[in-house]
Amino acid sequence: MSAPSTPPPSDAPRPPARGRPPRLDQARTVEAALALLDEAGLDALTMRRLADAVGVQAGALYRHFATKQDLLTAMAERMLAGCSTRPPDSAWSARLTTLARGMRTALLAHRDGARVYAGTHSTGANTLGFAETLLGVLREAGFGPAQAARTALAVIHYTVGHTLEEQAALQPGDQGPADPDRLREAVAEARHPHLAEALPVFTDTDFTAQFEFGLDLLLQGLRALSRPGPESAA
CATH class of the missing domain: 1.10.357.10 (Tetracycline Repressor, domain 2)
Known part of the structure; x- marks a missing residue:
């Protein structure tokens, strides 16, 4: 007779319900994308690199951002936080x-x-x-x-x-035609x-x-x- 299985501890991560994708925090993902942007620039910001930063498979990102342009739009939205405050009354x-x-x-x-x-x-x-x-x-x-x-x-x-x-x-680095010395x-x-x-x-x-x-x-x-x-x- 086999021994009964030991239930997992209450604080152990639970597997997602069948058919449901793992939870991905959109706000945290956008913050991670902005951090990568600051670190390496826009050209180096890829969906795969972002997925690694937030600990998910690259495909998981597409549940929140259908395209990279959708991600950039969310990043742009985040950058404008605080810009809508009405300026003090003046001319x-x-x-x-x-x-x-x-x-x-x-x-x-x-x-x-x-x-x-x-x-x-x-x-x-x-x-x-x-x-x-x-x-x-x-x-x-x-x-x-x-x-x-x-x-x-x-x-x-x-x-x-x-x-x-x-x-x-x-x-x-090389600034091309805009470089002052050039x-x-x-x-x-x-x-x-x-x-x-x-x-x-x-x-x-x-x-x-x-x-x-x-x-x-x-x-x-x-x-x-x-x-x-x-x-x-x-």
Whole structure:
């Protein structure tokens, strides 16, 4: 007569019920993906490498993320956490500036953050909250619904595009055509007098100053478009 089997201890992991996949925490997976992004960059972030980091088979990830693009969208959504907070009451232009700066800071917080964000279309709370706050500032400034939407896109596209270039320039190693030394060597004063004169600016690595200058240009145009109102002249 065989001895009765010993039941497993109460704290031992239980096998999943037949037909059910093992539990995978989506939020923890996104955090692990962001950690890998910071460590190795976007090009090295693969589903297999992420699966190893969270201790599952690569196929398990596809139960939460049907494609890698879905994963990038979830990562972009996570990066915007905290960006939807309404700026302190002030002139609309100051609040718009605060939101644009906050988005740039959020993207810069992660290696290749702007590359991850570009092309994603999240409908998560962070992304929608940021858009709602941005549109609210513009509507209060006197912009109509369509004008506010186009303006919001212009601000977001400028911020993402600038940050893409900024992060590319900060990558270690050969920078290609954007490398300052390469640019200096390529520009011949006799053939490119205007470029030669502008080299100090083109090779400047004060990206914050460059961002602020471009944002101010954008705001100058927006002030001209806004309808008369208590804040439109700010």
